[in-house]
Amino acid sequence: MADAGDTNHGFSTRAIHGGQHPDPTTGAVMPPVYLTSTYVQEAPGVHKGYEYSRSQNPTREALEASVASIEGGTHAVAFASGLAATHGVLSMLDAGDRVVIGHDVYGGTYRLLDQVMRRQGLLFDVVDTTDLAAVDAALATPAALVWFESPTNPLLHVSDVAAVCAKAKAAGAIAVVDNTFATPYLQNPLALGADIVVHSTTKYLGGHSDVVGGIAVTADDALAGRLRFLQNAIGAIPGPLDCFLVLRGIKTLAVRLERCCDSAETVAAWLAAHPRVNRVFYPGREDHPGHDVAKAQMRRFGGMVSFDLDADLETARHLASETHLFALAESLGGVESLLDHPASMTHGAVPRAERLKHGFTDGLLRLSVGLEDLDDLVGDLEQAFDKAFA
Numbered sequence: 001m002a003d004a005g006d007t008n009h010g011f012s013t014r015a016i017h018g019g020q021h022p023d024p025t026t027g028a029v030m031p032p033v034y035l036t037s038t039y040v041q042e043a044p045g046v047h048k049g050y051e052y053s054r055s056q057n058p059t060r061e062a063l064e065a066s067v068a069s070i071e072g073g074t075h076a077v078a079f080a081s082g083l084a085a086t087h088g089v090l091s092m093l094d095a096g097d098r099v100v101i102g103h104d105v106y107g108g109t110y111r112l113l114d115q116v117m118r119r120q121g122l123l124f125d126v127v128d129t130t131d132l133a134a135v136d137a138a139l140a141t142p143a144a145l146v147w148f149e150s151p152t153n154p155l156l157h158v159s160d161v162a163a164v165c166a167k168a169k170a171a172g173a174i175a176v177v178d179n180t181f182a183t184p185y186l187q188n189p190l191a192l193g194a195d196i197v198v199h200s201t202t203k204y205l206g207g208h209s210d211v212v213g214g215i216a217v218t219a220d221d222a223l224a225g226r227l228r229f230l231q232n233a234i235g236a237i238p239g240p241l242d243c244f245l246v247l248r249g250i251k252t253l254a255v256r257l258e259r260c261c262d263s264a265e266t267v268a269a270w271l272a273a274h275p276r277v278n279r280v281f282y283p284g285r286e287d288h289p290g291h292d293v294a295k296a297q298m299r300r301f302g303g304m305v306s307f308d309l310d311a312d313l314e315t316a317r318h319l320a321s322e323t324h325l326f327a328l329a330e331s332l333g334g335v336e337s338l339l340d341h342p343a344s345m346t347h348g349a350v351p352r353a354e355r356l357k358h359g360f361t362d363g364l365l366r367l368s369v370g371l372e373d374l375d376d377l378v379g380d381l382e383q384a385f386d387k388a389f390a
């Protein structure tokens, strides 16, 4: 059978068939969930390529082949969570190496660098990667790795992925993009020059809020070899059932994302027209400062919408408590719509003065627009606004 995961095929074909083959024993269309820790050997050292499930597992391999295919890489290395993948990538570095990170990377990424990796000797500096002059200045000092996201959380800042990656590589640094918010359907950083792409598969790839996982993708054999070694040496692997769930989620990624983007565009427009909304942060809107860059590097603009309510902290918290369909919860990227009040939830650890400096107000709310009927979602927001401002 031809490998339907090759790059001649369209995205959805690769999402469904990439790296997948019917089970040779039974013909099962989906790869079996290989719940086994070990594999029998015919003679000492003679085996079928599988020795122990931390090192090799066929269900995990199926997931890795799938994500490599849809992200345009040649290798993917799966981990137990997005942060385990982040830790795996950072573990390539040595004490004394310097990392440059985007100024609003995922909070857990910052915490890992600040409170764990730093104790082990990694140095890091924070830079606004939307500002290419600032990136140049940060890279005037030697750096081993540059790590950034686009769009970011929760303000949906857009960085020029190709430009930042080119600068990183010119400075001799490994360019890493956390592509969790965009997904491989909307943006492919490897094609834009990144060396490694990281995903929290907990979000859009899994897509159903039922699994936690992470993965690192590359098209570089040497980097893949180092990541593969660290996956086994550190041991933060995902279980086979978790791999199966993510693999199942990936098959519908394109149709889910199309719907998320359709609905998010309408929700963003509705919010922008609302008298109680100061500002909408959505890269698909022409007033977004990164709109042109986003348009050039993304297929569409995603399902995440943030907005600044013209209200104090208490009113924002009140509105956040009044939605029925938008569930008040952290995380994102599932079939169900979620609402987050970053100042009291996901970003509660960021000092208020620091937040305000970056336009991240008390009234900021973040939506992960899911797959419910659009009229119901807008209706839900409308009644919550009415209650909060009654």
Ligand SMILES: *Cc1c(COP(=O)(O)O)cnc(C)c1O
Residues within 6 Å of the ligand: 081, 082, 083, 084, 106, 108, 109, 149, 153, 178, 180, 181, 200, 201, 202, 203, 212, 213, 214
């Ligand atoms: C959730 C998230 C992570 C961390 O992933 P976990 O699976 O929760 O460990 C990293 N980056 C981004 C952008 C995320 O949204």
